[in-house]
Ligand SMILES: Nc1nc2c(ncn2[C@@H]2O[C@H](COP(=O)(O)OP(=O)(O)O)[C@@H](O)[C@H]2O)c(=O)[nH]1
């Protein structure tokens with residue numbers, strides 16, 4: 337297959353073409369470079385990137401499914417990237433996400449893509465960023481990225497969204513940890529899902545007071561959206577909250593600031609990804625004495641690598 341065929345598939349908004357293009361990037365295929373270079377990168381600027389994060393079982397996928405329905409009813413094409421930190425072999429959670437979004441399985445205008453975090457050479461921002469650019473080129477105007485908010489690469493991925501929603505639910509036991517992990521700080525929208533279950537109100541009050549105490553949130557942001565994703569309750573209010581945050585970010589310039597930061601994260605990720613294999617190769621081939629500070633050896637290696645690149 338030629339890159340021209342794949343690019344045509346993207347222009348034709350063929351979901352299989354989109355999937356193929358993302359796979360090529362993930363597999364580090366030589367064609368990927370050609371495809372990524374030829375994309376219309378102005379399209380990503382026209383999308384809204386919504387991050388949905390929170391512990392496993394909180395209801396992120398069920399909620400995503402409802403949000404997709406809403407945006408589909410507005411005629412928008414939706415892309416979903418489900419980032420899974422668990423083993424790509426077990427695939428358990430990924431399968432769960434797929435099942436939860438099954439309502440849209442036959443809809444050509446919903447493109448769901450899973451992405452594993454484990455076993456990756458580089459960071460997630462390069463891969464997810466590339467996937468988003470491909471989804472945008474394939475006509476998606478809303479991109480939802482679902483992720484369990486743990487670990488640095490996951491936090492980075494939250495930073496590439498325009499708007500981040502944190503989903504918690506009563507009875508998970510790790511609500512407070514999730515807050516302590518700083519997720520509450522980065523979230524623009526706080527959601528207590530499973531509002532039909534005992535403990536939802538208490539959890540909402542806890543979240544509100546922690547958000548207020550942290551001081552970084554204005555009054556509106558400390559307000560919690562209550563949802564019952566499994567029954568579709570509270571979704572309209574949630575969408576209204578998302579739209580309000582989006583509008584305020586556009587007006588204040590926050591959206592541009594975040595996009596710029598996200599772009600730089602993508603560049604950093606790509607640079608690290610590109611340099612890593614040759615550094616590993618050098619270390620393996622290097623006949624060094626393993627004495628003294630490893631940091632110095634690293635500096636020497638990098639110096640040699642820079643010389644090689646500039647030649
Ligand atoms: N009672 C109740 N269960 C829900 C609600 N939303 C989702 N669930 C269930 O919670 C489980 C985990 O949902 P899922 O969307 O996979 O969570 P995720 O791991 O955060 O993506 C599933 O069995 C859902 O059916 C809700 O509002 N109320």
Ligand SMILES: [Mg+2]
Nearest residue numbers: 396397432433
């Ligand atoms: Mg899920």
